[in-house]
Amino acid sequence: MLEAKYQDFYDQIIHKIPKEKIFTDKLHTLAYGTDASFYRLIPKIVIKTDNAKEVQDIIELSNSMNLSITFRAGGTSLSGQAISDSILIITSRNFSNFKIASDVSYISLEPALTGAQVNGLLARYSKKIGPDPASINAAMIGGIAANNASGMCCGISQNSYKTLKSMKLIFSDGTKLDTSCEKSKDSFRKTHGEFLKNLKSFSDDTKANEELRAKIERKYKIKNTCGYSLNSLIDFDDEFEILEHLIIGSEGTLAFIEEITYYTVEDLKDKASTLIYFKDIKEACSAVTKLKLAKEAKTINVEAVELMDRAGLASIENDPAMPVFIKDFDEKVTALLIETRAISDEQLDIQTAQIEELLSEFSVVRDIYFTKNVAEYTLYWKIRKGLFPAVGAVRETGTTVIIEDVAYPIECLAEATLELQELFKKHNYSEALIFGHALEGNFHFVFTQDFSDPKEVKRYDDFMNDVVHSVAVKYQGSLKAEHGTGRNMAAFIEVEWGYDAYMMMKKIKNLFDPKGLLNPGVIINDDAQAHLKNLKTLPATNEIVDKCIECGFCEPTCPSNELSLTPRQRIVVNREISRLESIGEHKEAKEYKDLYQYDGIETCATCSLCSSACPVKIDTGNLTKHLRAEQISDTSKSIANFVANNFSATLKGVRIGLHSANFIHKVLGTPSMETVTKTFRDLSRNTLPKWSITMPKATSININFEQKVSNKKVVYFPSCITRSMGLNDASQEEKQLFDVTVELLQKAGYQILFPQNLPNLCCGMPFSSKGFNDAAHTKSAQLEDALLHVSEFGEYPILCDTSPCTKKMLESFSHKLNIYEPIEFALEFLTKELEFTAIEEPITIHTTCSSRKMGLEDKFNSLAKLCSTNVIIPADVKCCGFAGDRGFNFPELNKSALRYLKEQTSGAKMAFSTSKTCEIGLSDESGLDYNSIFYLVNKVTKSKNL
Template sequence: MTEKQLHKELADIFTADQLFTDELSRLTKGTDAGLYRLIPKAVVKVNSEEEVIRLLRFCNDKKIPVTFKAGGTSLSGQTISDSILMEAGKGFDFSVITDNGETATFGCGLTGGAANLILRRYRRKLGPKPASVKSAKIGGIISNNASGSSYGILHNSYNTIKSMRIIFANGSVLDTGNSESRKAFIAENPQLIGDIVQLHRDATENKAIESRIASKFKLKNTCGYGVNSLIDFDDPIDIIQHLMIGSEGTLGFISQATFRTVHDAPLKATAMVYFRNLRDVSEAIIPLRGCQVSAAELMDRNALRAVEDQQGMPEELKTLPEGAAALLIDTSADDEATLLNQMREIEERLAHIETLTPIKFTTDKFLYNLYWNVRNGLFTSAAATRPAHTASIIEDVAFSGERLGDALTDLRELLVNSGYSDAVMWGHLLDGNVHFTVFPDINSVEEVKRYSTFMHELSELVVVKHDGSLKAEHGTGRNMAPFVEKEWGSDIYDLMKRIKRAFDPDNVLNPGVIINDDSEVFIKNLKRIPDANPIIDKCIECGFCEVVCPSKDLTLTPRQRIVAYRFIADSSSAEKNRQKSILKQVREISYPLDQTCATDGLCGIACPVDIDTGKLVKELRWQQNGKLANLVADTIASNMAPLTSFIRGFITLPHSISKVVGYKSMENFARGIYKLGDGVFPLWTKYTPSGSKKIKQNIYSNENPDSPEVVYFPSCITRSMGGPSFGYEEKEDLPAKMLSVLRKAGYKVIIPEEKNRLCCGMAFSSKGFRKQAVRKENELNEALLKASRNGELPIVCDMSPCLLHMRETLDGRLKLYDQVEFIHDFLIGRLQFTKAPVRIAVHSTCSATKMQLEEKLFKVASLCADEVIVPDSVTCCGWAGDRGFFYPELNNAALSPLKNEIMNASEGYSNSRTCEIGLSINSGVAYKSLVYLVDKCTT
């Protein structure tokens, strides 16, 4: 079937918003975290089991391969395709909690992080906890049998899943938790059931095979299929369920799963223990297995060196000798006495092993977080400092406790001899599971050959010399498929091939993954990694950024923007004027790449290598701004006072008209103007603010001559459009409320002179007008230094995005505070709070999140209201300065979960006037500054 015919036939059975056949979508959606690149012929987004069945029957009938994709965080090439890629949509993003959290059912499209947030209120959590848990989705976690640092084999997906719903290649459905479904499936699928029964017999009646399987699965092992299912269970349905775990989408589609959750003990302690070498640290593992240990995380000397110069790292890291290693030991309990006993037992069990420093546990939260920051920063730092053009490849292997010391010593020697002496090694040593990075230049033929040689030597070392696992938790994929038979031997590998044929006789589901006869597949279809832009060149395309992106369900995610830009930069490399070629192609995809990017910077927080994709988009805007655009920006920058004055008057007019004709009629009219203007006119709604009143004074004195002083900078937004909108009980604007709270707390308030022309410059910066932004920053800097007496007085700003930009650009002497932060840090003790009997919702803006103000926002809100709700699934609101006026679809997509998650809250509060517009629109509740609530609830 031709690609054109395929697209036509898919269009007959799926709606246009579910089917992606354009080049950009196929490239970007076809990307995962691995080192391979295949571009699908089509991407289909499914939102229900019925749609999955429809697609699988189509593919099965036409013999067209299909691959499933959830979060795309897989590292071994499991979720890429050159055929049809099926993407799990929001219809699979659901949860049902039962037995007070002891069991929980999750849709395959829900992230592990979201699942754990839901379970946290029950003091429960998922068993599996991969490093990607915040971004990896339930379907992917199960399909890779992911585990992670704290749970190992005992609490992985294989051992904690109670039941699941499976859709097979022929479209049949099995609910393993429903007795009627089990009976019906057995009756309707005699061939598959017969094959499973025979596989079970062949595995259990051959004692050599049975013994080998049992022995291999004493270790973490995700290399090949989970053939332990064949010997652990007798019932064919139970075998099918457990074979699905770790099957990487090659046997069927898991639409949902019910987990037995794990208790999350509240009290935790940790110890960072330093050893002379890898052999010594390995001796600690067997004793630790007899203790109550939550985690035992290895860090070799290269790993510690990668983080030792970072701010906040323990000083002793720099003094460790060459070859040293560290073990981060974690334990937890429900009460202090038990925790103390556990700590004491661990110290006693390890007393015979020589350490560089005494073993000392801490329960101090600061130290606890500091030690885990060391551990969590390893891969980040190593990947961020890798050479240009290189890929960041993470391998993971496992060895028995008895062989661990020798195996790790040999592994380090192999890395050095193979030219990867800079490799960072870390791992979950309680399970003998070790990760390491190598950074080959996969653009180079010679480097690919070197990597190939290394992989063959690694398989020899792990399998032949030390009888270990080639893959412990990252899955087989294409990366290790050629080595599965080497690890398992021909007899058990034959069982695996029979499993694939039984489930998928026409090899339609994710062909080439796990079972692959091509011995070179692991070095084929490698991603090209061009020098695209220094802002993004360190990207490893892991996808951790995607979960926080407001445009993820609308256009592109940060990872996808980088993939698209890299492709453009690579294809333009031969052009004489490369930059012009790049900009030309960028303009062609401006809407998904640029216009719907909120540039909020949250992706930089989620990114393992600290890449803020918004900075790339801002640079592109700067490069594309022409003379006319700069002239307009210059005019605005020079006329802030008359501009804000005009907005104050004009923006109140629609509200005045609405009081006569009704808000519904006014909104319909405004929507018509917006559509007619096609991007020229902003969209007005009833939640658009009215104008503020002009601030006439610069000093607001207090009766007490000894009263403290504060500088208040009302942002240009709140000076112009800080007034109330639909749903506000109050008639005062935000600056008036801010002054009321400050003066109520006994402060003398100073407002900078020439306030009407001041602007922090953020609006110019976000649109790529760098010169104008710097000009406004300098003007504000001078005014605030003067008003604060060169930084002597604190300065409070009433817009958190503006405040963050000020912190990033203004004089370090200035003590700058967000409105909520200033209330929390300075006013709580000076005000009398009375809780209002209301349920409220609060939203932490992107800037507040980056400044780590969430807890302060919640605490201040909790002083004012009986119940405070923080929606779990809402990150950036997507309003993005003025994007919400011109691209309301971005705001709507970002806040699609909001209405359900505020749980009948009657009021909403935040700390950015523009963000509050979009929050109000998408919740139906009038959001306003938290200052309003503080003013109402204090004396």
């Protein structure tokens, strides 16, 4: 039950915002209320907002009722600034409109676009936004601006503060302001004249205070996100310039960012990177200082310098992609990852030579080697960006991982860093490591912490107080360089800034938010113990996911991220269930389990794309499969085993069902069929599968056809889907996939071999995805044995026409066989035998989850471009959400996952993929007829031997 004041709020807000976007139950408030920090508050109410009008309505109502609110975007923030025990407003992924200037000099963005999405929009113009945090793939624009997040390359010259053009804001009383619009500013002057007058006086007073002004100038020569952006008070004279720049880094405590317009920056394509290994951290820091001074003197061009100490290198040295020699380094070796960019390849060579010359005086343990190879330097940066979560993966289960974020004046970098290492030793944080943006004097240090033990909390407090004194007092650095103040450093702002500056920050907060309702406790917090309260624990739940530190990197790839839960949120809930069970609270744990069934288990696509985005490869899809297996009754297992042992009969049943549906469709017609089936589905409470025009008709195959004997042989395993599901009624194609594949292989001169007992063969995926592991193993073993024999134990390549089945075979088989799905087979074999003539008609392709996880995304793009001169690839479509047969029973998952598909494939005439079930859902949501890429390959090729 909600408290009376929150119930009153709820009863009123449901008349303005759809009820399904408002959450008060324990599962969603816990799951949606979690961010990447080591703090936890559980909100009373969570509201997902799609637009600024909804946010304005919430702000106005909460203001009138004196209820506090907190804004949250991607939830990748690390300092506790995006959590609430009151009302949490989440910008849904639909809050993502944008507009690019005609000359691409600026881009206007709503808050829910991720940084990676924005850079994707600008890439064709060789532009990007300035901020480049390591979390850019998951962090949303609203959070990037609200935290003044910077990152690897932007330093202090291209962060949000420096590249801001204008903003649209909503204030604590609901007033809106567009700083790019004179009419809006005139209106604001009339209603908020006193506000602007006070803001101007703050600026005048600060400029007149020579000591404070000098301190601000000095502190913003390095990265600093601790407290409010006081530099705005001395950098600008115009009240609106001051206002909008104060919003940068204000962490939702001053106003809501409805839209931000950034000046774009050049994205130079010629790049080179190197990993240089120095004898120790002092030598590496000395090299950084020299690089920084040379860059400031404009004698070299260096884009980024990232430091990784020996402990950091140790955390990733077992990655198969890393050089093996790292394991042999002694305990002091420290690496610098350096990148330089240029306007041409020739200029790039000059720049790399200059850097090598400048660093020649330093002691390195390996020769300096710059690479221009995109795959190599992309790997370097991927590993660097994944260092923080990677450390979390090797922590002791039950502990949390903490990342701190400091900056030092560059001239004292080596000395200060050595002192920091001494503090690790003093407080016995032996596992701590240092990495970060060394060129800006900005280091992150990471250590593991147990917050369940009061003695450990005391140790943490003692350590942090020593760090604060060292960084902020002794070296006059920043306690938060780019992660934001949050709850983590709110208690120490006065220590860093002094009394006058802190009082000015309080005045700013009071001016913008006189009732103190916007994100209370963040930035301004007089509780000296604030950093020790509401600490989050990470209890063990399942070894599949126990390494997770809840960073949220997985969330953009998840097909259910707007429908139900994300991988991170599923893990959060499972941890809470395990915690409750461990203390005997089984009734409450059962309540969570009941709530979790739909959001956590039924609407998980188990596509495992989360593992591809996770720095430590956590596969929450496997957790879901594990939980499904636990729920299976003995009766269900027996049925599954019966189906597996009578598989050909099962496929006959599928064909009969499809024949029946097709017959009824012909009798009723499409509109009536849709109405009738929807009615029955509604009456069954969605237990009956959804029917649509894209539902395939039944088909069967005939492997007894005439072939020419050839020394080129291929084993063709048509999937069970291909053997039972054919074209749909809306398709313009005439031939079934099996027939097209055979025609294509014969055109290429292949003699086709089929495994024995084909009607009974299956890769096992339909069983494993539902948790029927025994049945899945049985079918997989049968198929492996059949393919071993027909391929002469791997002498001939094996083609499967469906990517998910191919991946399942590669994962399950114990013998190494040469198994291919359509993309790789076409590129490796058919391009040698067939002549491709690209068509001009625009096409679109969908890379399935399985293909992505097999590393085939770029290869699919290449194959498509061999076939068409106009290939459309939707930027925001990953997993289709159909998930085998789940799209029939939970079509809302498919619909949510493909919500951008129709818009982003506009103009395409033909559409292709490599999985029939995916193609059903894709066709349904796009209005296009998706078919196997083999249809197009067959259409555009002829034999080279003719």
